[in-house]
Amino acid sequence: MAASLLQRCLGAVKCIHKCGTYSFIDRRCLLSAAYTDTKLWEEREKDHQNLALMAALMDRIYDRNFPVSSLTISRFVDNISSREEVDQAEYYLYKFRHSPNCWYLRDWTVHSWVRQCLRYGARDKALHTLKNKVQYGMFPDDFTFNLLIDSFIKDEDFKGACSVVEEVMLQESFDLPSTQILSMYALSGYLATKPELSVSEQRALGAALLICGLKQDNSTGLSAQLLGCALLGKVEMAAGIHAVFRGMPLMWTPGYLGRALAIMERVAAAPGDRKLSKDALDYLEGLLQDLSSALDSKSSSDEDELGGEEEGKKEEEDEDVQAEREKLPLYASRFKELSGQLQSGGKVDPSPLQVLVSSLVQQGLASAEGPDMEQYHRKVGEWEAERQQLIRREKDMRERAEEERQARQAAKAAAQ
Numbered sequence: 001m002a003a004s005l006l007q008r009c010l011g012a013v014k015c016i017h018k019c020g021t022y023s024f025i026d027r028r029c030l031l032s033a034a035y036t037d038t039k040l041w042e043e044r045e046k047d048h049q050n051l052a053l054m055a056a057l058m059d060r061i062y063d064r065n066f067p068v069s070s071l072t073i074s075r076f077v078d079n080i081s082s083r084e085e086v087d088q089a090e091y092y093l094y095k096f097r098h099s100p101n102c103w104y105l106r107d108w109t110v111h112s113w114v115r116q117c118l119r120y121g122a123r124d125k126a127l128h129t130l131k132n133k134v135q136y137g138m139f140p141d142d143f144t145f146n147l148l149i150d151s152f153i154k155d156e157d158f159k160g161a162c163s164v165v166e167e168v169m170l171q172e173s174f175d176l177p178s179t180q181i182l183s184m185y186a187l188s189g190y191l192a193t194k195p196e197l198s199v200s201e202q203r204a205l206g207a208a209l210l211i212c213g214l215k216q217d218n219s220t221g222l223s224a225q226l227l228g229c230a231l232l233g234k235v236e237m238a239a240g241i242h243a244v245f246r247g248m249p250l251m252w253t254p255g256y257l258g259r260a261l262a263i264m265e266r267v268a269a270a271p272g273d274r275k276l277s278k279d280a281l282d283y284l285e286g287l288l289q290d291l292s293s294a295l296d297s298k299s300s301s302d303e304d305e306l307g308g309e310e311e312g313k314k315e316e317e318d319e320d321v322q323a324e325r326e327k328l329p330l331y332a333s334r335f336k337e338l339s340g341q342l343q344s345g346g347k348v349d350p351s352p353l354q355v356l357v358s359s360l361v362q363q364g365l366a367s368a369e370g371p372d373m374e375q376y377h378r379k380v381g382e383w384e385a386e387r388q389q390l391i392r393r394e395k396d397m398r399e400r401a402e403e404e405r406q407a408r409q410a411a412k413a414a415a416q
Contacts, residue, residue: 030150030153035372040377054072055076058092069104070105073109074112077113082120086120094135110138114126114148118147118151145167149183158190162204165208169183181357181361191205202235203235206228207228207249219277220357223277226281229259234287258327264281281339288328288331
């Protein structure tokens, strides 16, 4: 019932709102052309290389058990010129990650890799290396994350966009307002497609909605927090609190459904115009009903099976899960009470979550782009300065090595 409620309510976003305020929701309101423009990146000083010769050089270096420099792998990625060379670069990024110099993969190399993947139609490779970041060393900055999320959204691949958002969540990189808005857009867009979610997907989406929502102190952020806590509470009830927080930047204290109710209580008591989306409230209500029904059915089934046997013969359950399940009647009662307070206080927004997010995109994304682009311009300048410093250092080391070689040859000749 909870799943069907979520699908029905989020699916309602496809309809045009009667008042016309949200008639723009069918349009794609994403990053501007100026934000995604490659001109600044392409204007960097080029260091043209023959990739075949570079590949042969790196192979020889690895065969001799010597480390490849971060500057070498950076040059290789920068000189990609075809889809096939993207595959080659992936191999050498993997090799570099498993070399003694693995800690020195440069931020600009990661950025360049994502841009090259987008340029040559290899977005799947960018996502693959991102999902396997430990094996490839892919830890992008916020601007790079934005470019990748935007690329998926423009093609209406919301599942792919959410895969990127999951990595943003795992790296706790929701610092930029633009990243928060794009992530919310991707998450709400994916939920609106009525996906059949596995437990792991519910956990990932719930965590992303909760953590991203915490960054937005408005109706959209609060509704995302509520829905995120509800999804995580569902996972907690099914598999225990350890299944919720393991490998996630989440609290390990049980009670995610209780936290959802706390959000309702906070909104009901707070002054101002912050509201909660009706579809998020409907989902939480349906979830509590489903969990209560499942608990009642299980209790009846246990009594029939046990008969007069001792209670101690029951299969033992996780204590935290059992404690939370015992709170379900209290949660359901508290929900009804808080729901009434929200309704009477005008704190329920009838608009679906995706409509609220679309409104947030219209109101906030354009203004968020300016600071991002200023920061990106500074960062490219810093990257280029660091790269030039490495080039000079490499040149000095080669000159010193050549002088030492010549000195050894002169000493050898003198000895003869």
